[in-house]
Amino acid sequence: MYGVFWSAICDEWSAGRSDSRDCRKRRSALVGDGARARRGVEAALPESSRVSFDVVVIGYGYAGAVAAIEAHDAGAHVLLLEKMAAPGGISICSAGGVRIAYDAEDALDYLEATNAGTTPTKVLRQLAEGMVELPDRMRALARVSGARVEVRPAKGNYPFRGHESFGFAMVEDVPGFSSEAAYPNVKGSAAGARLFKVVEDNVRERGIEVRLETGARRLLTDGERRVTGVDAGEPLHAGAVVLACGGFEADPEMQKQFWPSKPVLSAAFRGNTGDGIRMAQALGAGLWHMWHYHGSYGFRHPDPSYPFGIRTKRLPDWLPGDAPRDDVRMPWILLDRDGRRFMNEYEPYLQDTGHRPLERFRPEVQDYARLPAWLVADEAGRRLYPFGQPTYNEPGQCFEWSDDNLAEVELGILQRAENLDGLARGLSVSRARLDATLERWNRGCERRRDEDFGRPAPSMAPLIEPPFYFGRVWPIVSNTQGGPVHDERQRVLDAFGDPIAGLYACGELGSVFGHLYLSGGNLAECFVGGRIAGREAAGA
Known part of the structure; x- marks a missing residue:
């Protein structure tokens, strides 16, 4: 009116x-x-x-x-x-x-x-x-x-x-x-x-x-x-x-x-x-x-003078029911602290709801199973594109994420494991649990179907090429609604x-x-x- x-x-x-x-x-x-x-x-x-x-x-x-x-x-x-x-x-x-x-x-x-x-x-x-x-x-x-x-x-x-x-x-x-x-x-x-x-x-x-x-x-x-x-x-x-x-x-x-x-x-x-x-x-x-709140998941910088979380690279949103784009790949999966996948890492509007699956509290152990969670990728994925995408309005800041993710390995945001034994140790999970998780994921990639969480098939990338890369991820808030x-x-x-x-x-x-x-x-x-x-x- x-x-x-x-x-x-x-x-x-x-x-x-x-x-x-x-x-x-x-x-x-x-x-x-x-x-x-x-x-x-x-x-x-x-x-x-x-x-x-x-x-x-x-x-x-x-x-x-x-x-x-x-x-x-x-x-x-x-x-x-x-x-x-x-x-x-x-x-x-x-x-x-x-x-x-x-x-x-x-x-x-x-x-x-x-x-x-x-x-x-x-x-x-x-x-x-x-x-x-x-x-x-x-x-x-x-x-x-x-x-x-x-x-x-x-x-x-x-x-x-x-x-x-x-x-x-x-x-x-x-x-x-x-x-x-x-x-x-x-x-x-x-x-x-x-x-x-x-x-x-x-x-x-x-x-x-x-x-x-x-x-x-x-x-x-x-x-x-x-x-x-x-x-x-x-x-x-x-x-x-x-x-x-x-x-x-x-x-x-x-x-x-x-x-x-x-x-x-x-x-x-x-x-x-x-x-x-x-x-x-x-x-x-x-x-x-x-x-x-509007948010997703991302990394924490090890330098306490950097005051912000770092969201993962923004990929195009997709509409449930429409055919997903064939040219969008996500080179990582997320694991909980037991070494299991727990979500569709590429939800339709990941920048808004991507934080929600991390919130579950486990009364059985009186702790959060997914805080932090682990982002895991392989060498082929590491070469694909920068995993992180810093954003800020802050005087004196100049942090840029490297094109090949290797500077972040040096910083400690990401860690490198030369083989699956090293990856299991880095994640503090058993090798048997890790093998079961990766075998199921890689089999889904071959079949182009995520039977557990419905991730879009074109986005799925197998984790097979060492060395492997992993880093802790946390909920990231872009802005609140309340x-x-x-x-x-x-x-x-x-x-x-x-x-x-x-x-x-x-x-x-x-x-x-x-x-x-x-x-x-x-x-x-x-x-x-x-x-x-x-x-x-x-x-x-």
Whole structure:
């Protein structure tokens, strides 16, 4: 409803004139009344009590940038806070593919199926409708940078009803832009960096005030639980606050309370420590989806100064029921601590669910059988491609995985065994157990059928050529989905379902995804939810 309403009045993004004076006047007449009324009240208050901003947005990734842009374009005086020394957060490490939809009803059917009743239909409908509008929104933002946005069809990750209604929108080119030069502390996809360049240019073009190295500590209220600002080392008064400060990938203490497996290594960013969750909780916010995180399995660097887990190489996702690609091979298997396979190492969307099979706790021995698990490959597999794919947004880091995996043997991430006896010793399993496991696997490769876990046949590679290589693998979290509950207007709700006045959330913080994730879905939430949150906050 809101998207159609604003398009009819004056859709600045679609028109590509975000600084249009006439458009700003018309919007301000509708959503600026609340801001002007607050300023009228301020004039009668002591200087120390006056509202400094209409909207404060906490967190400068995709979601925070979009919320700030939308609030500004609705006539609000906006402050954008970021606790780290540079903006980007985990957003800038993303693959940059924003999920779009061609049909809102079909997209809603799919979202309902993948969320399994964990998210209200009204909230999912708002996302589905926003995904249909996203290509035009992104193209309008891209004009500021002279960037080119391309859209292509891409099915959902699972064959639920509506899965064919999706696609991706990506920033394919920004003239004169180099991701390495612009963001030297980031190792990720160039497409993700280009997308962040576009939103950063839009923030800068509008003259939105940004304060870096300014962490939010607590929310300010009026004593009646209406949010009136934020404590960020000094009181910053505002008519509304938007929480867009990410999840808790880098907070192991919070993870311990909600996740069954321990430890889980963070993939890319140290700044997401659950700040927004705690601030919302302090005002009675309800929580959802706290168990759910987007992640896979990967390696731990032996140098403690390297703070992240290292995911295995990303292979193409595949859709159950469709014929798998013939050109994708995975040269390893995973074994538990007893030397047995325990999962399909190449699940349909491995980057999302690959961590889940590692979580089983064995009451019989009071321990985790698969923490760590073992990745095992042979010499032919070692030569195929790099096993690891580091990603990070971190000053001072420069770790690159070698093309032939041999530097990682020297580092100790991988170990080498000259024969099967040495491999059995390295894994601390009996030679008989190892032989049984490898014989069954190699027989399955000959028959092109994994009878145990259903791994796609083209991906199967026998383990026969010494020397053999093995390394410990752990659960890796790329980003979390849990956080404060919000409604279709992005208003944070308390534990009884009532809105907390003046408080909004968007992006990864309290994601709508509560069961199975849709690739690119968090990015869609950043743009759709960020837009709604910014607009609502401006009119609060």
